[in-house]
Amino acid sequence: MNTLNEAYKAHPLHLGDIIPLDFSSYPSLPESHAWSQAIDENFSFNDPASSSIPVIDLMDPNATKLIGLACENWGAFHLKNHGIPLGVTQGVEEEVQRLFSLPTEQKLKALRSPSGATGYGIARISPFFSKCMWHEGFTIIGSPSHDAEKIWPDDFARFCDRMENYEKQMQIIAKRLTEMMCEVLKISEEKRKWIGASDISGALQLNFYPSCPEPNRAMGLAPHTDTSMFTILQTPSSGLQIFKEGKGWIPVHPHPEALIVHTGDFLHIMSNGRFCSPLHRVMLNENSKRYSMAYFYSPPIDYVVSPSVTKDLSSAARFRDVTVKEYIGIKAQKFADSLSFIST
């Protein structure tokens, strides 16, 4: 059994916090999904050049340095020339569309169990908000065959092949990015030994946001930070926003053939706060649906995440040591207060 599954098993959800709405049968926004305040845009486009996350070419000889700066200043960047063949991305996009356009009853066959980590269901962050999100998701850890078989008993091989291939590609890029980030943070050889190991904690989250009758009063995905070390996101559509201190919510418009990478809580801890773990959310559209594939990447479950992993920790550690597994548990209970809960 994958160890990430074990980490989630210890924190079961209520069934009511897993089942998505059948969005196609709601021509107007139900009260359960109407957020009380109109969602503020609170962002001005005075200077678009300094108000968008940087684009970094992985083949650029200065890529390591640029990635370090982007992680410090934004906690996010576009990554181009990442080497994933276009056919692989397109294949996954096709499967995501095929999955989410199925009738609700069919998708519900793979409903995530309350103590499960994989399958179909609403976002894990849902219990922390009083209103529901206009979103459905499907989580994959390793092979998706167990869940896909329930949906397509005779025809799940193509979905599985494409997803597993995509996960492999993500791991190759994630390994490369981890090496670069460790270089920037001067992480000791000892604490880098896990890189490239087979027991890394990885999960692929497929997200779907149907078109919404009242996008300004609804929320695709509510503000959160990712628990991961970093997340590699692929989406053909706008809607994602990242919160930047002093600027507000910044829209992240996808670049053709580029991936979006953003740092998560684990890198924030390991860098002693130098890399941000940006708050982000997803906004909706009245006329178009949106989907995304988010690959969450973290060290193995027993790895000790600590500011002391860096060789040049010059100031006092701002966070106490936690294992990956322990922090997943803290996040499941404390959500937005998790980083302050472990701060020293």
Ligand SMILES: O=C(O)CCC(=O)C(=O)O
């Ligand atoms: O759909 C997106 O663009 C973002 C998804 C996300 O933030 C997540 O799955 O954690």
Ligand SMILES: [Fe+2]
């Ligand atoms: Fe996220």
